[in-house]
Amino acid sequence: xxxxxxxxxxxxxxxxxxxxxxxxxxxxxxxxxxxxxxxxxxxxxxxxxxxxxxxxxxxxxxxxxxxxxxxxxxxxxxxxxxxxxxxxxxxxxxxxxxxxxxxxxxxxxxxxxxxxxxxxxxxxxxxxxxxxxxxxxxxxxxxxxxxxxxxxxxxxxxxxxxxxxxxxxxxxxxxxxxxxxxxxxxxxx
Numbered sequence: 171x172x173x174x175x176x177x178x179x180x181x182x183x184x185x186x187x188x189x190x191x192x193x194x195x196x197x198x199x200x201x202x203x204x205x206x207x208x209x210x211x212x213x214x215x216x217x218x219x220x221x222x223x224x225x226x227x228x229x230x231x232x233x234x235x236x237x238x239x240x241x242x243x244x245x246x247x248x249x250x251x252x253x254x255x256x257x258x259x260x261x262x263x264x265x266x267x268x269x270x271x272x273x274x275x276x277x278x279x280x281x282x283x284x285x286x287x288x289x290x291x292x293x294x295x296x297x298x299x300x301x302x303x304x305x306x307x308x309x310x311x312x313x314x315x316x317x318x319x320x321x322x323x324x325x326x327x328x329x330x331x332x333x334x335x336x337x338x339x340x341x342x343x344x345x346x347x348x349x350x351x352x353x354x355x356x357x358x359x
């Protein structure tokens with residue numbers, strides 16, 4: 171007996187349809203029906219257990235556990251809802267009068283190191299902001315929104331030091347390096 175293409179596909183379709191119907195029928199038993207919920211609602215509550223009889227001996231006193239409410243005491247603990255990674259507040263240097271420069275309105279990630287002049291005396295460098303405007307920086311100049319101070323200007327990079335308070339309140343220092351020719355890894359960031 172030879173079946174054509176249409177005969178085989180009809181049998182396959184009927185087989186799949188049978189599986190779907192059997193799965194639906196099996197799932198119907200698990201669906202909540204209105205009659206079932208009404209029956210459960212009108213059902214009698216389970217009988218209460220009979221109270222235990224107490225013994226007449228004084229040494230056998232009934233022991234009951236008293237459930238106490240737990241109260242959280244936050245003293246000496248950090249706030250669990252405060253993020254500890256992003257909780258870094260910049261520290262403004264005390265005792266120094268910081269002249270406001272246009273570079274302090276940009277984040278360091280928005281500045282690009284385009285040139286370095288190293289030769290006689292202190293080195294200086296040129297950074298470019300996101301708008302394409304260039305600025306000359308040298309050692310001691312404040313750069314960025316977090317009061318970053320140029321620490322050193324080297325022939326291939328500029329090292330900027332930022333001070334911040336972490337989530338514990340301790341003042342820490344972080345060095346940020348602006349490279350003249352960033353490597354392929356840093357370009358991908």
